[in-house]
Amino acid sequence: MESAIKNGVPGVEAECGGACACATCHVYVEEEWRAQTGEPSPMEEDMLDFGYEIKPNSRLSCQIKVREELDGLVVRTPERQT
């Protein structure tokens, strides 16, 4: 989420600033990256209920911690945020 905001990526609004309290940083993680990004926490899952067109590969991008193994990570943004 922070990388998207700093680089002006459209479609990531992040209204709560990364506090897992808005779901406007919703992204779809590409299938080949799902294992590396892991599963959402229970708190993230609860907040995802407020996201737009949630899918099995939905994540809140503010909850994905960037680390070396995620170099090249591909995510897509939904048509709109809630």
Ligand code: FES
């Ligand atoms: S920035 Fe609000 S939930 Fe991610």
